[in-house]
Amino acid sequence: MDDMTRVAILLVKATPELPIVGTASGHAKLLGYDPQALRGMPLSLLCPLRQPDGRTSAETLEGMLAELQQAGSLSQHWSLLTRAGETRPHELHLTLTERDGEPQVAVCLVDISRMEFAEVLNHTKNELLEMVATGQPLQVVLTRLTTLIESQFEGLYSTVLLLDLDGRHVHVGVGPRMPAEYMQALDGLEIGPTVGSCGTAMFDDRLVIVDDIATHPLWTHYRGLALPYGFRACWSSPIHGPDRRVIGSFAMYYREVRRPSSEELAALNTVSHLAGIAIDQERRAEERRRAAQWLEEQVQQRTAELLATQDELVNSRKLAALGQLLAGIAHEMNTPLGNALLSASALRAGSASFAQRMADGAPLKRQELVDWVAQTATGTELVEQNVDRALRLVNRFKELTEGSGRAVRSRFDLREAVLQAWARVQSHLSVEHVQLACELPDGFMLHGYAEVLQQVLEQLLENACLHAFRNGRGGQIRIGAHRSAEDRLTLEVRDNGAGMPAADLARAFEPFFSTTFGQGGSGLGLFVAHSLASGMLGGSLELESQPGRGTVARLELPLRADAPLALAT
Template sequence: MPPFSPDQPHTILIAASAAYDAAALRRMLARHHLKVHAVTRGDEALGVARQGNVVLALLDVALAGSASLELCHRLQKASDRPLPVFLLSTHPSEEERARANEAGAAAYLPMSFPIDDMAEKILLYLHAISPAPVLAGMPTMATLEVNYHTMLAGSPDAILLIQRGSNRILDVNRRTRQLFGMTETELLQTDLLSLCPPVQPGGQPSQNVFAADLEQVMSGEVQLFELEMLHSSGRALACELRMVPLTTQAHRLMHVRIVDVTARKLAAELRDGKNALLEMIARGAPMQETLDKLVRLIEAQLDGGYCTVMLLNPDGVTVQSVAGPSMPPDYMNALNGLPIGPAAGSCGTAMYRKQTVIVSDILNDPLWTPYRNAALHYGLRACWSMPILQDKDKVLGSFAMYYREEREPNDDDRRLIHAATHLAGIAIASTHREEELQRHREHLEELVAARTAELQHAKEEAEHVNEELTTALDNLSMTQEELVRRDKLAALGALVAGVAHELSTPIGNSLTMAGSMSERTAELRHDLESGLRRSVLQAYLDEAAAADEVVLRNLNRAAALVAGFKRIAVDGGDSQRSRFVLGDVVAALLESVQGEVRQRELDLVEDVEHWLEMDSYPGPLTQALHNLIENSLVHGFGGRAHGQGSITLSAHDSGNGEIAITLSDTGAGIPADNLPRIYDPFFTTRRGAGGSGLGLYITHNIVTGVLGGRIEAASTPGQGTSFMVRLPKVAPV
């Protein structure tokens, strides 16, 4: 093989029908500039070889063809350079090795050949690395000799040497003798299978299981497997066996390292058992079933021990056996109803003292005096009991471990009984809570039934009362409608009376003057027939002119009253709705009243957020504000000297979709007795002095009706009056 040159790309071809860890080989060869190409069919392998960059091929014997392994020859011919082929066999044999040599294979290896060793073998073959140098004076593997027995004796693991085929034990170390509790002579006179039970935990004969494992070891598939073995006392040992074949020209041997994993397996079984028990408790499994499973789980952890669970009855004095599947039933039944106390065996005393009680010798312990004969009758010699507590003071029961020989607990025993007691407490407390909940449910059902009956009775009474209320409501509605009708008639009568009262004076004056002039006209006609003097005509004309003035003034007064009456029922039907800026409307209003305010020498103060926008009726709003200003001028300052007082109009955003408009003055104010009547129609304190009593009435109708707001008044006699108008920014439709 020419020296390997890393300057050119090279490929290692893997052709295998079975799974092969090409990725691991690729990682190990990458730093040596070697690529790995894996295929699973022979035609694919030939195609890769024809590309000319394959420097070595790993070929599965299963793909190589018939007995002549012809694919090996075809790969070498397909390549444009010498192509070494390593044949890989799933089941190596001497006969197949000979055929591989005949086919020109560069190497014949098991398919399970370690990847790191395979990488080293490829690199050495391709001269990508050099062999380790032989140092002078240092032994080589070929010349190194080690005393196997000496190496065996110094190992901390249990080691034995057996002969393949017969499985005869040839050599053992001290740790092996300790593991099986046997002497070296005893071990050397037996074979490995004699250290195993006839049947493994899976149900297969130990001989079959060991033979299958040994075959896998010899084929390179596994080196480590599990096997159950036996201590000389008959105690089962869960073991892991690691076996390495040792083949010489004269012997076929097997190096066996044994590790006792019993404790590890027991810990795993305990952990899984705890989880299973907690799942049972969580899904509400019966307490008896849960505690039986707990007892069997703990017994599987013990070396010849038996467990029981006792419950303290609700009377707090006697006990009841609930779990002890491995104990004699008669013994368990005999415990029912026994009292707890300071000398009541292990369980009764533990519950009484609320602490763990260890009795290592039932025969001679005074705590067992009342029950010693029964215990000895069933062969019980030791009992350790731990109370099951819900809290520091409440005892639920006890968990006990029994043995048929005198025995003291070790640390592992104490941890185990503590764990068992804790799990038993969870199961018992959960059952008690569920029973308590069930009692509450039953009581709640009774309460619900009683409450349902009460509610049904109340419902019937309510329906009866509802019928009476419905009848009363119908009568009330009829009465209300009658009262509303009467109120409407009364209001209409008051309005008509007010209108008649207001119109009667100007119309009466006009009628009186018209009647007087009718009489004077008749006299003038009579004087005209008898001869009319100039002085008489002149007197008539003077009287007619005076009469015309009186009639015209009274008719104008009546017309003004009629116009005011028409505004009483004002609504937005004829008003123009629009979006407007409040400051513009207020400015126009104040400009229109500025003359009269100046005439009275009053101060007119404006405090308005000018750019407040409204979607409302500017016309009715202007009328309402004008009426309020007019009310201040007439009633607030009508009897005062000019130049004393002020009127203030302010408007601000309330922040809740409303605008607050306030008109206040420093005038005479409104007496407290008159304040509730200011919005009544025709109510005025200036009757006969120009007041009609309709201004605030009309203003109230505009604010509450058209504009959809509300108006409030506050006044202090002698200090002034204030009207607060609250209007929505968007008037109702």
């Protein structure tokens, strides 16, 4: 149908039948008709019996003619039939005019099928990128993709085949409407220069159009596979990864001999591109899963080897915690870095598409540029957010590994250390709804690792702000201290917030345990505080909490000359 004009003008008599008296489309076919063949034909014969809203076309045209007598012109969406019986959406513009003393109607027909199809492709692209970005399984993504395209073309059967990592053998991806026996026969097939449409497309890395499977030489050895199911035409496009390597194919099958329209070729190109993004992300995710599994296996192996040489239960627990920590880091780093990589890949693919269109001299619409700017802004924001999350995880871990190397003993005021920790929390959190009541006296001087103590206090204060007073709930944090014995100091950080259920309280000091994953929480805050308190500071950290009654963090530290903290003289 590509030889048909997209905009045409008809002249019809202003009578109830609206007979066509002339066209202004030159020699181009209108809806598949030669212009001279339309003369004398009622306009209603170019329409389906009913419009999509259920109205009969003939009666609606009569009503439009009556309305036209009053208004002089009108416009509306309208469906027309091609000579082949295909329904196409149009914009119908009617203008009452006069010729040789007779009232006539100038009918301008604007074919908007390509515009609507372009909108469908754009919607499909956005939906599929969102599915990939949210980590939907590859089978689900590809099934949704092929189903959306099949709904746009009557009689279409589509498949996505995956090329093995060896670059030679085919594995079945999806084929929602294809016979199961046919898809099973394709699994494990070796590609080559005459292996049907898909095998050839992947082997030659080119678009393959076969209009008649029964006679085409590419199907000589495979006709007996396709013809029993009634398939006669098959067009296949290779699917590429980001490095332009062929990683699969997308095919369109029909049960009649035919060649593709421009819309079908556009669908081939779009679906192949989107499938490439989905398949590549699945392969990258699998690589990350294998790397994480390998790391976990290495940690477990190393932990087992070290445990065999340790006689003390304390050492074995430390090594087990190290294994859990390293495995958790590998797991948690995969998520933000994987999301950042996905966003970057989508931006790169979109940029390549724009660059190709500009290189081809294709016109760019303002709305396309506006949409691309919006997509770019969203993509870069996702990259920034996820890289920032990864950096925060790294910094949390560095606080543990670098604490002893940075710590310097000094003389400091305990109250001033608390206020400095609170200032740090205020600098990177919104805490206007939380009040701090510091009940420590001025001049309580200590000698020891002030920076380490401030880190612990900062973690406890931050934890209270994020969890006890989440969602903007207001409240108060009170900090006090007392000497529980001659050589012991107890610091209490007490809030009147939401409190913690028993299950969360029992796991509070576990690495990567958090009730706010996906909201900025890393699950390392209390783990870092507990590790520093029991390690560098030589003390202990305990939590006391009940839902609705707030939480008390109790930090007990030794105060001896040979301890990390001592009373300053």
